[in-house]
Amino acid sequence: MNAQHLQAILRRFPKQRILVVGDVMLDQFLWGKVNRISPEAPVPVVEVTRESYFPGGAANVARNLRALGAVVSILGIVGDDHAGEVLRDLLSEGGIDTDGLLTDDQRPTTLKTRVVAQHQQIVRFDRERVALLTPLLEEVFLRHYEQSLDDASAVIFEDYAKGVLSQSLLDQLQRLAHRRGKITTADPNARHLLRYSRLTAITPNRMEAFAAAGAAPAEPSDDVLRDTPLMSVGETLLKKWQPNNLLITLGEHGMCLFRAGKKPHHIPTVAQEVFDVSGAGDTAIASLTLALASKASPVEAAEIANHASGIVVGKVGTATCSPQELMQSFTRNQH
Numbered sequence: 001m002n003a004q005h006l007q008a009i010l011r012r013f014p015k016q017r018i019l020v021v022g023d024v025m026l027d028q029f030l031w032g033k034v035n036r037i038s039p040e041a042p043v044p045v046v047e048v049t050r051e052s053y054f055p056g057g058a059a060n061v062a063r064n065l066r067a068l069g070a071v072v073s074i075l076g077i078v079g080d081d082h083a084g085e086v087l088r089d090l091l092s093e094g095g096i097d098t099d100g101l102l103t104d105d106q107r108p109t110t111l112k113t114r115v116v117a118q119h120q121q122i123v124r125f126d127r128e129r130v131a132l133l134t135p136l137l138e139e140v141f142l143r144h145y146e147q148s149l150d151d152a153s154a155v156i157f158e159d160y161a162k163g164v165l166s167q168s169l170l171d172q173l174q175r176l177a178h179r180r181g182k183i184t185t186a187d188p189n190a191r192h193l194l195r196y197s198r199l200t201a202i203t204p205n206r207m208e209a210f211a212a213a214g215a216a217p218a219e220p221s222d223d224v225l226r227d228t229p230l231m232s233v234g235e236t237l238l239k240k241w242q243p244n245n246l247l248i249t250l251g252e253h254g255m256c257l258f259r260a261g262k263k264p265h266h267i268p269t270v271a272q273e274v275f276d277v278s279g280a281g282d283t284a285i286a287s288l289t290l291a292l293a294s295k296a297s298p299v300e301a302a303e304i305a306n307h308a309s310g311i312v313v314g315k316v317g318t319a320t321c322s323p324q325e326l327m328q329s330f331t332r333n334q335h
Contacts, residue, residue: 001330003327003331009294009295010294010326013069013290014071016154017153018070018072019073019152019155019156020059020061020072020075020155020156020158021155021157022057022157022158022165023057023058023077023110023158023163024055024056024077025055025057025087025110026055026084026109026112027054027056028114029053029113031052032049033049044122056110058156059074059090062286063096064287065286067320068322072096074101076100076102077102077103077104077133078101078104079103079105079107080105081108083108083109083127099144102141104137107131108127112125112126112127113125130163133166141164142173149176149177150180154184155185156185156187156285156289157174157184159186159194165192170196174196174197174198184199185203186202187202187281188202188208190212193211197241198243199243200245202246203305205250205281206251209237212240213240224256224266230248231264234256235258238260245257245259245302253268254269255306269306269310280309283309283312283319
């Protein structure tokens with residue numbers, strides 16, 4: 001893809017309204033330094049120097065979309081607590097429509113706290129309660145979804161196995177989106193295997209893909225297109241989920257795009273350095289979906305997703321990339 005064509009696609013990004021549906025969470029980072037080992041136990045003592053908060057889960061997908069210039073709405077559940085207030089404020093300040101951020105006073109906002117010292121994550125601890133939506137809350141959820149759907153260019157289903165997306169609710173959401181001819185994408189979860197149906201694109205990582213296909217884990221091959229277990233998993237998921245596009249993300253081996261009736265297409269990674277892979281999957285589905293909504297071909301959209309992911313893994317913490325960084329990455333790798 002040449003620079004002129006990429007620029008044409010990027011110019012369409014701000015014209016797209018993307019609806020993100022799923023499990024939202026708040027990421028807290030405690031930043032510090034380690035100078036000694038604790039006398040109480042053989043663990044490092046982290047002297048915390050600062051803390052920061054970022055939208056996580058489906059909220060990080062929304063944040064990535066906004067950083068790329070899209071108009072973004074989010075539909076999810078938070079608790080009636082401080083973490084929920086912080087998350088709502090962060091999204092609103094970032095220009096994301098939070099009218100669909102519903103409050104459930106029976107559960108806390110999912111909060112993930114990461115302790116980072118010398119650019120390395122020391123430990124993570126999670127505060128959450130996994131629970132399905134009550135019938136009343138599900139009814140409100142569906143009403144917000146239908147109200148938001150008409151204006152949406154695309155819908156992203158983001159499952160982090162926290163209870164928001166049950167199979168019955170997902171079936172209704174998919175059906176409504178299909179009836180209205182919307183672009184639909186999903187990021188599946190290996191611990192919560194939902195049945196997806198005829199989506200525009202699905203973006204599992206290697207582990208999620210093997211789990212969804214019911215295949216035993218296998219060591220990856222450097223020659224992706226000769227990775228027999230991966231090729232078999234790709235074909236299995238095309239039959240099982242029947243998506244238009246299946247993009248399996250492969251970490252250091254890049255990505256592989258599977259489509260019915262076409263040969264698999266391998267896209268090598270463009271990441272220069274890897275500091276932190278947290279949130280890379282969120283960046284991948286955000287950029288892929290936005291590119292598809294902006295009239296990129298599936299291969300072009302996958303290349304854009306690959307470059308976007310390569311950018312964010314070179315940053316510490318849950319990060320985003322900008323259209324300018326995408327242009328720079330494509331230019332650098334062309335040369």
